[in-house]
Amino acid sequence: MKKMKRWKALLFTVAFFSWLGAGTAMAASDTSAVTVTVDVIDLLSVSDATGGITLTGTAGSTALTGTPNTAALLNYTFLGTGTKKITAEATTVPSTTQDITLTVAVTGGAGAKTIVNGGTAAAAQDVYTGISTGALSSKTVTYNASATVSGTEANSHPFTVTFSSVSE
Amino acid sequence: MTAQRVLIFLMVILGAVLISRPVQAVGISATGSWSETINANDLTGGAGSILNSTYESGSSQINIDITGLLALLGWRVDVSKTDGNWNSGMHLYVRRTANGSGLGSISGGTSYQELTGASSTFFNGLGNRSGIKLQFKLDGITMQLPPATYTTTVYYTVIGL
Numbered sequence: 367m368k369k370m371k372r373w374k375a376l377l378f379t380v381a382f383f384s385w386l387g388a389g390t391a392m393a394a395s396d397t398s399a400v401t402v403t404v405d406v407i408d409l410l411s412v413s414d415a416t417g418g419i420t421l422t423g424t425a426g427s428t429a430l431t432g433t434p435n436t437a438a439l440l441n442y443t444f445l446g447t448g449t450k451k452i453t454a455e456a457t458t459v460p461s462t463t464q465d466i467t468l469t470v471a472v473t474g475g476a477g478a479k480t481i482v483n484g485g486t487a488a489a490a491q492d493v494y495t496g497i498s499t500g501a502l503s504s505k506t507v508t509y510n511a512s513a514t515v516s517g518t519e520a521n522s523h524p525f526t527v528t529f530s531s532v533s534e
Numbered sequence: 535m536t537a538q539r540v541l542i543f544l545m546v547i548l549g550a551v552l553i554s555r556p557v558q559a560v561g562i563s564a565t566g567s568w569s570e571t572i573n574a575n576d577l578t579g580g581a582g583s584i585l586n587s588t589y590e591s592g593s594s595q596i597n598i599d600i601t602g603l604l605a606l607l608g609w610r611v612d613v614s615k616t617d618g619n620w621n622s623g624m625h626l627y628v629r630r631t632a633n634g635s636g637l638g639s640i641s642g643g644t645s646y647q648e649l650t651g652a653s654s655t656f657f658n659g660l661g662n663r664s665g666i667k668l669q670f671k672l673d674g675i676t677m678q679l680p681p682a683t684y685t686t687t688v689y690y691t692v693i694g695l
Contacts, residue, residue: 395691396564398596400615400626402672402684405573411581441582443574445677499677503582 407445410452412507412529413438419511421466421518430513438507440472442497442531449534450497455490456481458526465517468525473506481527485517495534560609561602562692568595568670576675588673593631596668600692606638606661608695613656615649618685624674626686630657632667646671649688656690 415438421430444450454470459482468482472493479491494502509527568591577583600609613628630643638661647654657666 393691393693394559394561394602395689396562397690398564398668398688399567400670400686400688401567401569402624403569403571404675404679404681404684405571406681407574407577407585409574409577409581441580443577443581443583445585445679446681501582501584501677 404445407443408450408531409443410529410531411441415507415509419509421511421513423515428515430515430518432511435509436506438509440494440502440505440507440529442494442502442505444497444501444531445499449495450531451492451534452494452497453490453530453532454479454481454493455528455530456487456525457528458524459485459487460523460525462521462523463517463519464513464521464523466511466513466523466525468527469510470527471508471510473508474502475505478508478510482525490530493529497531559602560600560607560692560694562611562690563599563601564596564690566596570672572675584677585675585679587675588671589675590672591670593669594667595670598634598666598668598690599662599664600636600659600666601662601664603662608658608660610658610693610695611643611656612653612691612693613647613649613688614651614653614691615686615688616651618687619682620684620686621674621679621682623676623679624672624684626688627671627673628656628688629669629671630666631669632665634663634665634667636663637661638663640666649686653689653691658695 415435417435417437419432419435421432423430442452452472456468465485466482467480467484469478469480470493471478475494476492479493481488481491570589572585572589576586578586615626626649627646628649629646633640638659640657640659640663642655643657
């Protein structure tokens with residue numbers, strides 16, 4: 367009987383320490399991938415020169431002149447390498463009888479450039495240069511126009527001016 | 535007790551420890567990844583404006599399961615990251631957004647914490663748990679960030695307590 371009690375005690379002890387021996391493994395790992403892609407940004411927007419320019423003459427003079435138009439705004443964002451410039455070109459010239467000379471300038475840019483000379487479109491002109499990564503915000507676009515009485519009929523003469531960002 | 539009986543007793547205990555039940559292997563499974571493309575659509579106001587500085591993943595971007603436990607034993611998850619091509623101006627954060635389900639409990643990790651190369655405590659709990667959700671946040675994005683693909687790997691380590 368005594369021997370039976372001893373064996374029971376022994377078995378209990380074995381069972382107890384077996385339970386104590388059970389535990390949790392130290393560590394395990396897993397991963398997630400994170401990828402961030404930054405694209406080149408080259409975004410240009412120029413609003414219309416609403417209201418246009420009205421050319422008028424003065425008595426005794428053949429010149430037609432008008433008040434410059436400052437209604438248009440230029441906005442540009444560039445993120446990339448190197449530098450950019452913005453060009454302006456009269457891509458649509460009216461077929462009406464006209465000898466209009468049209469200039470354009472952007473605030474802070476390269477100064478007034480002639481894009482139409484006596485009714486004929488010139489090549490694209492650099493109106494803003496040396497643009498590095500960053501933003502040009504709400505830059506005023508100033509149009510100026512002149513013509514002659516004999517060369518320009520009384521009419522509406524619509525031009526389309528195209529602005530482009532170009533790598534320098 | 536005689537010396538012989540003491541010796542036998544100690545040998546029995548040693549044997550019990552050596553042949554005790556196998557150790558429970560706590561496991562962790564992370565599914566999902568996050569890819570963010572930053573382009574002209576992320577400007578604050580179109581042409582003439584700059585990039586938004588902060589981006590977030592979906593709130594359930596990553597799923598975490600804690601497995602392998604036969605009882606309600608405690609565990610802790612630590613988190614860190616190892617950068618591939620990364621920019622030091624960018625900062626990545628993670629937070630836990632859902633408890634998941636299981637018989638035990640979970641706590642911690644519900645506020646964004648920045649990920650670095652050093653492991654830090656993220657959240658902890660008891661027992662197996664599935665469907666724990668995580669969300670990432672990225673900030674430090676500026677116009678000075680060169681166009682490129684930036685990568686990092688986030689490590690989750692579960693430690694049995």
